Amino acid sequence: MSDLLPGGEPAAGPPAARRGVVHRFLRNPLAVTAAAVVTAVVLVAVFADVVAPGSPVVSRLDMVNAAPGGEYLLGGDGAGRDVLSRLVHAGRLTLLGAFLTVVVAMSIGVVTGLVAAYFAGWFDTVAGWAANLVIVLPGTIVLVSLFAVIGPNILVSMAVLGIMFSPNFFRLVRNQVIAVKNELYVDAARVSGLGDARIIARHILYVVRAPIIILSATIAAAAIVVQAGLEFIGLGDPATPTWGGMLQDAFANLYTGRHLFLPPGLAIGITVACFILLANGVRDALEGDESGARRRPPRARTAAPAVPDDRATEHVPDDALLTVSGLVVGYRTRSDEVTEVVHGVDLRVERGRIVGLVGESGSGKTQTALSVLGLLPEGGEIRSGHVALDGEDLARLSPRQMRNVLGRRIGYIPQEPMSNLDPSFRIGWQLVQPMRRARGLSDSAARAEAESLLRRVGITDPPRVMSSYPHQISGGMAQRVLIAGAISCNPALLIADEPTTALDVTVQAEILDLIRDLQRERGLGVLLVTHNFGVVADVCDRVAVMRSGRIVEERATRDIFADPHHPYTITLLGSTIEGAPLRAPLDEEVAP
Amino acid sequence: MLVFFTRRAVAAVVLLVAITALAFTLVYSSNNNIARNILGELATQEQIDALSAELGLDRPLVVQYLDWLVSAVQGDLGVSFVTGTPVVDSLAIRLPVTLSLVTVSLVVAALIAIVLGIVAAVRRGWVDRGVQIFSVAAESLPNFWVGLALVSTFAIGLAWFPATGYVPIDQSVTGWVSTITLPVIALALSCIASTAQQIRSAVIDVLKKDYVRTLRARGLPEGAILARNVLRNAAPPAVTVVSLQFIGMLSGAVLIERVFALPGLGSLAVNAAIQSDIPVVMGVLVVAAVIVVVVNLAVDLAVTWINPKARIQ
Numbered sequence: 051m052s053d054l055l056p057g058g059e060p061a062a063g064p065p066a067a068r069r070g071v072v073h074r075f076l077r078n079p080l081a082v083t084a085a086a087v088v089t090a091v092v093l094v095a096v097f098a099d100v101v102a103p104g105s106p107v108v109s110r111l112d113m114v115n116a117a118p119g120g121e122y123l124l125g126g127d128g129a130g131r132d133v134l135s136r137l138v139h140a141g142r143l144t145l146l147g148a149f150l151t152v153v154v155a156m157s158i159g160v161v162t163g164l165v166a167a168y169f170a171g172w173f174d175t176v177a178g179w180a181a182n183l184v185i186v187l188p189g190t191i192v193l194v195s196l197f198a199v200i201g202p203n204i205l206v207s208m209a210v211l212g213i214m215f216s217p218n219f220f221r222l223v224r225n226q227v228i229a230v231k232n233e234l235y236v237d238a239a240r241v242s243g244l245g246d247a248r249i250i251a252r253h254i255l256y257v258v259r260a261p262i263i264i265l266s267a268t269i270a271a272a273a274i275v276v277q278a279g280l281e282f283i284g285l286g287d288p289a290t291p292t293w294g295g296m297l298q299d300a301f302a303n304l305y306t307g308r309h310l311f312l313p314p315g316l317a318i319g320i321t322v323a324c325f326i327l328l329a330n331g332v333r334d335a336l337e338g339d340e341s342g343a344r345r346r347p348p349r350a351r352t353a354a355p356a357v358p359d360d361r362a363t364e365h366v367p368d369d370a371l372l373t374v375s376g377l378v379v380g381y382r383t384r385s386d387e388v389t390e391v392v393h394g395v396d397l398r399v400e401r402g403r404i405v406g407l408v409g410e411s412g413s414g415k416t417q418t419a420l421s422v423l424g425l426l427p428e429g430g431e432i433r434s435g436h437v438a439l440d441g442e443d444l445a446r447l448s449p450r451q452m453r454n455v456l457g458r459r460i461g462y463i464p465q466e467p468m469s470n471l472d473p474s475f476r477i478g479w480q481l482v483q484p485m486r487r488a489r490g491l492s493d494s495a496a497r498a499e500a501e502s503l504l505r506r507v508g509i510t511d512p513p514r515v516m517s518s519y520p521h522q523i524s525g526g527m528a529q530r531v532l533i534a535g536a537i538s539c540n541p542a543l544l545i546a547d548e549p550t551t552a553l554d555v556t557v558q559a560e561i562l563d564l565i566r567d568l569q570r571e572r573g574l575g576v577l578l579v580t581h582n583f584g585v586v587a588d589v590c591d592r593v594a595v596m597r598s599g600r601i602v603e604e605r606a607t608r609d610i611f612a613d614p615h616h617p618y619t620i621t622l623l624g625s626t627i628e629g630a631p632l633r634a635p636l637d638e639e640v641a642p
Numbered sequence: 643m644l645v646f647f648t649r650r651a652v653a654a655v656v657l658l659v660a661i662t663a664l665a666f667t668l669v670y671s672s673n674n675n676i677a678r679n680i681l682g683e684l685a686t687q688e689q690i691d692a693l694s695a696e697l698g699l700d701r702p703l704v705v706q707y708l709d710w711l712v713s714a715v716q717g718d719l720g721v722s723f724v725t726g727t728p729v730v731d732s733l734a735i736r737l738p739v740t741l742s743l744v745t746v747s748l749v750v751a752a753l754i755a756i757v758l759g760i761v762a763a764v765r766r767g768w769v770d771r772g773v774q775i776f777s778v779a780a781e782s783l784p785n786f787w788v789g790l791a792l793v794s795t796f797a798i799g800l801a802w803f804p805a806t807g808y809v810p811i812d813q814s815v816t817g818w819v820s821t822i823t824l825p826v827i828a829l830a831l832s833c834i835a836s837t838a839q840q841i842r843s844a845v846i847d848v849l850k851k852d853y854v855r856t857l858r859a860r861g862l863p864e865g866a867i868l869a870r871n872v873l874r875n876a877a878p879p880a881v882t883v884v885s886l887q888f889i890g891m892l893s894g895a896v897l898i899e900r901v902f903a904l905p906g907l908g909s910l911a912v913n914a915a916i917q918s919d920i921p922v923v924m925g926v927l928v929v930a931a932v933i934v935v936v937v938n939l940a941v942d943l944a945v946t947w948i949n950p951k952a953r954i955q
Binding site: 182183186187188189190191192194195196197198199271275278279282283284285297300301304305308311315318319320322323326327330423425427428449453454455456457458460461462464466469470471472473474475480483484487488519521532535538539 | 657660661664665668669671778779781782783784786787790791793794798850851852853855856857858859860861862863864866870871874875889890892893894896897900901908911912914915916918919920923924926927930931934935938948949950951
């Protein structure tokens with residue numbers, strides 16, 4: 051399972067990430083500030099009687115639209131009441147309304163979501179249908195219409211809003227629970243005799259609690275805005291001060307009291323912004339280091355020019371096509387530390403040879419291969435070392451120069467055939483486009499070439515496959531298409547990253563045969579990344595065994611099978627012979 | 643494709659009937675209140691009963707709904723309790739105002755948001771952070787408050803635009819532009835913010851795909867990959883997001899119309915709600931529901947058409 055993951059990225063797995071959520075949240079100053087402001091707003095509202103300088107309802111004729119700074123710090127409103135006192139008291143109903151909306155939405159959504167996902171069946175169907183029905187309605191229009199029935203009772207309106215928001219919780223919980231329901235640890239809990247209720251409480255609610263917090267904060271923010279809007283258009287409770295009601299008053303006095311619309315607007319804006327930032331903070335904390343790495347621009351290649359290294363020029367034999375020397379690959383984490391995943395790898399691929407790069411998942415073999423292509427995932431960069439193709443250091447090329455190398459001089463065969471074809475474009479288009487650009491072929495010439503390439507890689511009806519979309523062909527066929535694409539611009543070097551791992555066993559052998567045939571036909575150098583010694587025995591001339599970012603042993607294939615030196619190689623070989631069918635090492639004739 | 647379209651169209655009609663039935667039940671269930679609200683606090687029970695009977699409110703709800711539905715299908719949404727004008731006539735005057743406001747805002751917002759979202763996703767760095775800060779700010783300020791600030795600054799302070807009112811486009815194009823500019827800004831702002839964010843994450847999702855790496859490994863220029871492959875694959879979520887914004891804007895328009903005194907659906911709904919003018923309220927709900935259902939249908943079809951997997955089946 052983990053073998054299918056691309057490369058050994060340093061990011062911590064989910065269990066470790068989850069442990070640090072609270073810690074990471076507390077280290078995010080923006081999120082902590084937002085949480086503090088929300089708390090402060092709630093406290094001010096609760097203790098409004100103590101905090102407010104005066105009464106929110108007493109009108110004084112002499113203070114109508116009074117300017118700020120006098121007896122009333124923020125001025126007087128259209129009815130001569132103290133704006134500051136009203137602002138403080140208005141938080142009460144506003145926050146209460148938002149709270150009500152969240153509680154109603156959460157109660158309905160979480161319960162129905164749990165039931166629908168856990169027990170499925172007709173309830174799931176009906177609830178899903180109802181959720182779709184409710185979620186398409188424009189909220190404010192519905193609430194305005196219902197005013198005809200509800201009357202000026204804002205809390206009832208907010209409860210109705212809660213019903214209208216509940217599908218968000220329903221969908222969230224339902225999808226999360228369905229995702230978790232069939233996890234092995236839930237199965238294990240069921241097998242060990244826990245009842246449904248305990249499983250839900252202990253395992254499933256645990257998983258969804260953080261997304262629920264995020265959604266609650268988001269909905270609270272939305273509810274405050276909706277409530278203010280209702281009050282603004284006069285559908286609120288006129289007797290109680292609210293931020294929206296204050297804006298209504300400001301609107302009525304727009305020409306005479308222009309100081310009136312700023313305080314309630316800022317109160318709403320700041321409170322809502324803090325709820326949103328709170329949600330973002332929890333989300334970022336959940337995502338962990340990943341999002342930190344994302345902030346880096348992807349041009350890591352040029353950002354970190356390779357440090358000159360004497361070893362590179364030491365001995366470069368004439369037949370060397372690819373020479374990797376002292377390669378160090380690192381990933382930046384959120385705190386700007388660098389985690390090294392490849393620690394100084396030396397590797398050589400000669401023309402006409404297939405070199406295997408073997409190791410368990412996480413050993414850094416895919417990272418090494420992607421460094422050669424200059425296509426490390428975001429956050430990854432070549433920290434030092436050289437990647438020389440025909441003596442030219444690829445790590446020093448600009449992105450534009452590198453594009454002329456890719457495809458034309460290095461071909462790439464990926465691991466997972468289906469995810470490496472663009473699902474939205476026909477296969478023919480995906481083959482023709484690189485040839486037109488890299489080789490300057492006309493459309494018809496490129497099409498003819500693509501057809502003959504497809505025929506060469508063993509596809510019997512090239513025109514039909516070319517007019518198909520990726521989802522219409524099988525995985526084995528897709529891998530043949532990708533191999534055709536890799537050799538379409540006549541590269542001298544092929545990088546094949548686990549080219550058979552995702553395929554059926556019978557197809558695996560065919561694909562390996564194809565790669566070997568093409569390699570002989572075209573005299574290609576091939577770097578074959580694999581975790582499978584069976585594949586190595588099948589096609590490789592030489593093998594480099596990689597472990598924890600280092601090459602521990604590099605020798606001719608037959609030697610390594612006959613007499614493995616490194617204990618790790620012996621372990622790997624042992625596990626292969628027991629676990630998977632092993633084909634005999636190659637005969638002499640293969641090596642030129 | 644035709645089968646798919648037919649199935650979706652039937653589902654849309656069913657949804658429409660369900661929404662109107664639900665709305666009708668909610669709005670008409672308290673028939674006693676309707677007559678009382680119209681007559682005022684001092685009305686006697688006899689007067690209330692008489693008015694209820696006159697308006698047909700004393701009949702069973704199902705009968706009332708079916709009666710309403712049959713008329714509605716024939717294009718008759720009843721008569722306003724308050725003014726006596728046919729509801730359809732009021733809607734026909736009000737709908738173009740709201741639709742032009744919402745459509746123009748949506749087009750403006752979508753164009754800006756798509757550019758911002760793509761730039762933020764591709765460039766990252768300070769552009770990305772800028773868009774995120776802008777998004778939080780724009781989402782936090784209620785659109786009607788932004789409208790108030792715009793009126794206060796540009797209409798009252800600087801007098802660049804009229805503060806209120808609406809000039810139809812067929813009367814005067816410049817008049818229409820000057821009356822609709824500030825409302826469009828107020829309505830588009832928060833939409834730009836949230837849409838840009840979602841388009842950003844849609845583009846980032848696609849940029850992380852294996853096939854983008856493979857296309858790069860084939861030596862295709864970054865710009866070509868972005869313009870063709872990334873945009874094409876990010877289009878379905880983007881279309882969905884924009885369509886949801888359209889529905890959100892219908893709600894937002896209710897408040898914006900109030901700020902700028904635009905004679906649209908929203909102000910019609912607010913007045914009708916305050917006066918318990920139920921046929922008008924119901925009419926606005928129906929129009930909103932039809933718009934929502936039609937937009938969703940169009941989006942479903944668009945997304946299906948974009949996705950070859952669904953298109954070819």
